[in-house]
Amino acid sequence: xxxxxxxxxxxxxxxxxxxxxxxxxxxxxxxxxxxxxxxxxxxxxxxxxxxxxxxxxxxxxxxxxxxxxxxxxxxxxxxxxxxxxxxxxxxxxxxxxxxxxxxxxxxxxxxxxxxxxxxxxxxxxxxxxxxxxxxxxxxxxxxxxxxxxxxxxxxxxxxxxxxxxxxxxxxxxxxxxxxxxxxxxxxxxxxxxxxxxxxxxxxxxxxxxxxxxxxxxxxxxxxxxxxxxxxxxxxxxxxxxxxxxxxxxxxxxxxxxxxxxxxxxxxxxxxxxxxxxxxxxx
Amino acid sequence: xxxxxxxxxxxxxxxxxxxxxxxxxxxxxxxxxxxxxxxxxxxxxxxxxxxxxxxxxxxxxxxxxxxxxxxxxxxxxxxxxxxxxxxxxxxxxxxxxxxxxxxxxxxxxxxxxxxxxxxxxxxxxxxxxxxxxx
Numbered sequence: 001x002x003x004x005x006x007x008x009x010x011x012x013x014x015x016x017x018x019x020x021x022x023x024x025x026x027x028x029x030x031x032x033x034x035x036x037x038x039x040x041x042x043x044x045x046x047x048x049x050x051x052x053x054x055x056x057x058x059x060x061x062x063x064x065x066x067x068x069x070x071x072x073x074x075x076x077x078x079x080x081x082x083x084x085x086x087x088x089x090x091x092x093x094x095x096x097x098x099x100x101x102x103x104x105x106x107x108x109x110x111x112x113x114x115x116x117x118x119x120x121x122x123x124x125x126x127x128x129x130x131x132x133x134x135x136x137x138x139x140x141x142x143x144x145x146x147x148x149x150x151x152x153x154x155x156x157x158x159x160x161x162x163x164x165x166x167x168x169x170x171x172x173x174x175x176x177x178x179x180x181x182x183x184x185x186x187x188x189x190x191x192x193x194x195x196x197x198x199x200x201x202x203x204x205x206x207x208x209x210x211x212x213x214x215x216x217x218x219x220x221x222x223x224x225x226x227x228x229x230x231x232x233x234x235x236x237x238x239x240x241x242x243x244x245x246x247x248x249x250x251x252x253x254x255x256x257x258x259x260x261x262x263x264x265x266x267x268x269x270x271x272x273x274x275x276x277x278x279x280x281x282x
Numbered sequence: 283x284x285x286x287x288x289x290x291x292x293x294x295x296x297x298x299x300x301x302x303x304x305x306x307x308x309x310x311x312x313x314x315x316x317x318x319x320x321x322x323x324x325x326x327x328x329x330x331x332x333x334x335x336x337x338x339x340x341x342x343x344x345x346x347x348x349x350x351x352x353x354x355x356x357x358x359x360x361x362x363x364x365x366x367x368x369x370x371x372x373x374x375x376x377x378x379x380x381x382x383x384x385x386x387x388x389x390x391x392x393x394x395x396x397x398x399x400x401x402x403x404x405x406x407x408x409x410x411x412x413x414x415x416x
Contacts, residue, residue: 038294045293048361052324052352143293203311203325212326213350216361223293 004266007259011252018248024087025241031139032175032234038140039172039227046220053188053217055200056210064207066158067214068188076108077131077162079153079185081169081229082119084135089240091170091178091233092118098180099168103128111162113153115226131161141230146223154218157186169225170232176239178232185221188214283318285337287357290344290365297365298344302334305358307351308408316353323353329404331412332360343368345412347405371413380406 063069080099082092096119103110114120114133123130132152137145156162165186170178202209288305290298305316308330316323329347336342349362383403386394 041295042293044296045291045361048289048291048352048359049350052350052359052361056324199322201321201323203309203314203323208310209324209326209350216350216363220293 004259004262007255007262011255011259014248014251014255018245018252021241021244021248025238025245028234028238028241032231032238034140035227035231035234036172039224039231042220042224042227046224049213049217049220053213056206056213065210065214067154067186067218068210070187071163073108073163075162075164076106076110077113077153077156077165078102078110078182079113079115079165079167079169080119080123081167081225082114082116083229083233084117084137086118087240088233088237089243091236091240092116095119095168095170095180096122098182099123102168102182113156113165115149115229131156137226137230139230139234141223141226143219143223146226147219149226150215150219150222153185153222154215162186167221167225169229170236172228172231172235175235178235183221183225185218188217284356286316286318288334288360289358290332290346290360290362292349292362292365297362298367300334300342301337302358303337304335305353306333307358307360308332308346309351314351316351316358319355320353320358321355323351325351327351327360327362329401329408331408332365343412343414345371345405345409347401347408366409366412368412368414371409373410373413373415376406376409376413377415380410 078099080095082095086092099112099119111129111131112119112123114123114130115135115137117135120130120133120135134149153162153165157165164184167183167185168180169183170180172178285301285303286305288298288300288302289296303318306313307316308328309325310328311325313330314325327346327349330345332344332346334342344365344367346360346362346365349360349365352359352361379402383399383406386399387396387403390396
């Protein structure tokens with residue numbers, strides 16, 4: 001027979017957990033809305049830039065554009081974008097799992113750049129080389145942060161510390177669906193369709209134009225990845241907290257039922273005792 | 283000829299979508315004008331004022347701080363690092379930024395990043411010009 005006092009205590013404790021998860025869910029929902037707006041606002045620029053670059057690919061000369069020049073990979077770099085905090089369901093775990101798989105499959109030496117505490121802590125314990133790490137991106141990543149991160153990645157690439165840079169982040173589809181993925185950042189891949197490239201006038205010259213286009217392209221890729229990752233994190237947290245709140249409600253229902261049974265049983269027992277006592281007096 | 287479709291886009295938002303009879307932008311080699319029917323062109327921009335004539339007359343201005351311009355016979359796309367329409371500019375702030383940058387360039391404290399100070403000065407000046415405060 002479960003103890004009534006214990007049951008009561010558990011119900012109270014679960015109820016207060018439920019308050020917390022519900023609050024977290026609401027906070028995540030509010031942040032998600034903002035992050036989603038940010039992602040959407042950033043897309044037109046990224047798309048246009050991609051379009052322009054696509055048209056220019058015919059003009060890319062690896063000799064003059066080190067950012068687009070593939071070379072032998074002595075060290076492959078992976079930029080892992082995770083959250084700083086947990087309690088976001090499988091958000092961080094999924095990213096880490098994908099990274100682990102990729103690192104296992106990778107035959108070349110690798111190094112990581114971590115963004116967010118979760119990824120850093122995990123791979124530091126596993127003794128994977130981490131060349132840079134960033135934390136405290138905050139809830140609304142801005143361009144300044146993205147520029148700084150992109151600048152450092154380009155620097156690592158140009159000085160030869162990394163011969164390839166990939167982004168591992170979570171692509172945001174909806175509050176219920178976020179998919180971790182790996183995208184190539186550097187060297188920038190000339191993406192085929194450069195048919196009309198020749199018709200353009202480049203001022204001052206194709207090389208000069210690309211020289212200022214390509215670094216911006218990196219910044220935007222990084223910016224986009226950070227935004228997608230943030231929106232995904234909030235989405236994942238919201239879903240996780242919603243589930244937690246529901247689970248808590250379910251547990252409270254079950255425990256309340258047991259509590260009522262226990263109370264009923266106690267009353268019945270008391271009545272039986274009273275009746276038995278009265279009978280004994282006859 | 284049909285007017286140009288002008289778009290000014292920054293990484294953070296689409297600042298402007300309009301029809302224009304002509305566009306003048308601060309290219310790296312100097313200000314350049316685009317009229318309908320222009321040959322396809324791509325050029326980087328520096329900090330400065332973008333001026334365009336909307337259909338039906340008048341003149342509108344924006345301040346941009348670097349970016350790109352892509353033009354074709356029927357469109358002009360400006361991918362700007364930042365862009366503000368004239369009425370969005372905080373004139374007081376731009377004035378202060380300008381004064382600060384000028385002071386730095388005049389006094390040359392040790393360790394001054396001259397290129398950065400000059401860029402700041404250009405941005406502030408562009409804002410003031412676009413807002414019509416110079």
